Amino acid sequence: MDLRQMEYAVAIADELNFTRAAARCRIGQSGLSHQISQLEREVGALLFERTSRSVRLTPAGQTFVACARRVITAVQEMHAEIASFDGPVRGRLRFGAVTLTASNLDQLGLLREYQESFPAVEFTLFDVDGAEAGTQLLTGDLDVALVALHEHQLPPGIAYHLLRLVPLVAVVGRRHRLRGTGTAHLGQLADERFLECFPDTGLRTQVDAAFKRARARRRSVCALRSAGDLASLALEGIGVTVVPRPVADAVVPADHADCVVRLEDPQALAPLALAHRDPAPASPAAQAFLRLALARLPGSGPQASE
Known part of the structure; x- marks a missing residue:
């Protein structure tokens, strides 16, 4: 053959x-x-x-x-x-990302700068999240991915670069009993209409883990991909939800800021990290992207965002 x-x-x-x-x-x-x-x-x-x-x-x-x-x-x-030994970086880059506007990272600026800096690279963007991203990195279907998972939530053989770690918060409606309370335990949401993110996503993984730690159950009434949509629905009183703090801050107006309620769980944190197959990617295109991303998206570690 x-x-x-x-x-x-x-x-x-x-x-x-x-x-x-x-x-x-x-x-x-x-x-x-x-x-x-x-x-x-x-x-x-x-x-x-x-x-x-x-x-x-x-x-x-x-x-x-x-x-x-x-x-x-x-x-x-x-x-x-x-070919890259004697000329510009070539090849292709397969990049997987969570929703591009779901964090306070300038992902769009990163992608624009990469395409401008390496125009000979064939760049392909995939909407993947959660366990799917880890699997595709291991199989080689993706070169680099931006994931909303902690390192221990990825399969072995994945290199991990933490970029952001922000608190998860509850978003409630304007007339909700928890509005203005400042802090809540997830057990207080057990009997509420709970608005979920899709299964097998990074956010869903973190919310599931938080409810497990709280030994609380929830009554799910929908599943959406966009965390921003979940926050908007909760603010209108359709239900309650849990999203990363930057998402809540972007959706909830300042005069309704008390509809965003902190969680008592200090481990309820949403990560955002770059991941790739360990060791570093073999292709020059992926190596160039990783260097640019780590230089352009600094500040790994906790980001209080309170």
């Missing part, structure tokens, strides 16, 4: 259609079918189950395509690294 055949198999796996895969690979459909048949003979297993109406991967095909993706990525990174 050769690299070209691997690229053909990956294209079919992505498209699940021989016609579209052939167009993507700039090869005739009959030629593509011949190459895949030859590949299957060399591998000794059927990679695709195909009928006149559908194409799907066999278990052997799933394994082959996953390995082929890693091989293709490694070859691309090798070419980019060699």
